[in-house]
Amino acid sequence: MDWTVISRNIDFLLGGLVVTFQLAVISLAGGIFFGVLLGLARISSRKYISCPATLYIHFFRSQPLILVIFWFYFFVPILFGKPMSAFISAIIGFIAFETAYFAEIIRGGIQSISKGQMQAAYATGMKHHQVMRYIVLPQALKNMLPSLMTQSIVLFQDTSLAYVIGLQEFLRRTSLVDSREVKSIELYLFSALVYLVICLTMSLFVRRFENKVHQGV
């Protein structure tokens, strides 16, 4: 075992971690934004809105993320005739993919609100958008926050797949160092540990939050 390989390359590796965080944060923002739109579209009563949304969600949920990344890196540029950087295409791929998952969480959250709540609101003379804005969404958001945060942790882990298109995020840089120095055990243990600490911290946070939500009810 030779752990100096980590300290010797720590700047390079941490630089990768910064890229990982950039990927995660931008994709998360985009994923949630489009996820809310798509989730609302999915439960729309208008067929021409809900149908395409449902198809989109089902299609992307059936695909492996790695294939989606390939699509956006290699082939979508061909179709549009414009090459894209690995970073941009990875972001687009992640957003396109995660949107489908976030949309399902949003839908579940909205549908978890009992019919009685909506009927009670309608009975006081509120309009549809008011019922959504003041009654359904505040409760739904609280219900789905734990799942949203869990999915965010998954997304954070998923960013490692940008490895396959050569984007120099944390895992790619780990493997680059490995190919130079051949210290697989130390390097992969280190990267596993870094991911573990970050994701575990986030999931402990989610759990504490969940308990709070439960106590609040």
Added chain:
Amino acid sequence: MIDYNFDWGIIWQQPYGPLFLNGIKTTLILSACAWILAFCLGILVSVFRVSSSKPLRFFGATYVEVFRNIPLLVQVFFWYFAMPSLFPKPMELWLYDNISNLPFFLGILALAFYTSARVSEVFRSTLLSVPHGQYRAAYSTGLTPYKTYRFVVLPYAFRLSIPPLTTEFLSCFKNSALTMTIGVLEITGTTAYIESFTWRGLEVTTAASFSYLVITLCIIALMAFVEKKTRIAGMIHQAR
């Protein structure tokens, strides 16, 4: 707009057609093997997690957190690049040289351990969702804890766990694509492989996406059938 001449024939052509079919077969076998292993490990770990022994519970919790919070790709790399070097050098070389299917087997292991952590969480939460009254009712008629689990709790928990287990199996199936990074020629790996020979990536990748879609739909249809068959009359099943 599109500056690309499609040649869909590539998918049927020798040797790419059979190669592609072989990729589908590899994906199916790999994910099935990983699933069976994950299922058994998952049951074991969930039993640990609800056991009364503190060390076992701690072990179970650590197991789940470790395998759930490290990206699958890191785990795959660890199994393939780091694990063999834990052995003495001659053995490591022997492993890489003589086991032609090494990536396949290590891919199964990586996928199985990763999936098992999730499966055990499904089992644990369905076990916990069986109402306490069920235990009380069973105990009050003189059933032992073993018989209570065997006849009352587990059959019910099994039915509750079908929808979340289907989701986990589908994830396992899709995640098998990650083994391409260590050279397993499953669907995605085969696609990249054919692409590198033919420059017909668009056609082959479309075929790959289509394959994943169709197989996913088949699994969903199959599980919907199983769920309908095992549905408890009169009960409204809450999909979780």
Added chain:
Amino acid sequence: MIEIKNVSLWLGDDFQVLKNVSTRFQKGRTTVICGPSGSGKSSLLRCINRLERFQKGEIIVDGLSVRDPKTDIYKLRKNVGMVFQHFDLYPHMTALDNITLAPQKVRCLSRQTAESKALQLLERVGIMDKANSFPAQLSGGQQQRVAIARSLAMEPKIMLFDEPTSALDPEMIGEVLDVMIDLALEGMTMIVVTHEMGFAKKVAQEIIFMDHGEIVEAKNTSDFFNHPDHPRTRDFLNRILSHV
């Protein structure tokens, strides 16, 4: 038949549910336990067949000590049937299978014997035609009658009822009480936690009033209603009877 001596039960470290409770229940008699919610009635019932482990005191059921770790608790439970507030039927089994499970697995009866016995019991509680229905297909009253049949199938010497009608719609309470009244008149030893005072007046020989984990008053039925000693009992009776 059942002797309860100085039983104390704590849930958690500092919440005492039962405080030094002592009483006895005699063979062939029906006792009603009433009292405000949180008074420890249901907990006392659950201590009798060790669904709840009490920390102090002793309960003797039919000569067997409940607290003694050497007691074969499964043998004891065979003789003590219990009916719950929320029925707790096994949702994945038909009514018939709910009833025959324990006779087959605990008393080792053959399936045939267990089933013919179960059908008799279903007839007795008046829902022969629901044998092959699943719990979710039955009304609350029907479910509770199946639950009573499930307990009776073990041929218990004692029946414990834990608020058997409080989760039922008003129009279904009668059908369950009728089954219980028949059972009491046949001479079953019954302990019933309930607020159905009409039922108490009709069949109970003794009534126990509990509050804050203690037995406040225990008397024979007519004395209990006509000459309650304790002000808390009178207060409770006033509140509960004023609605009738």
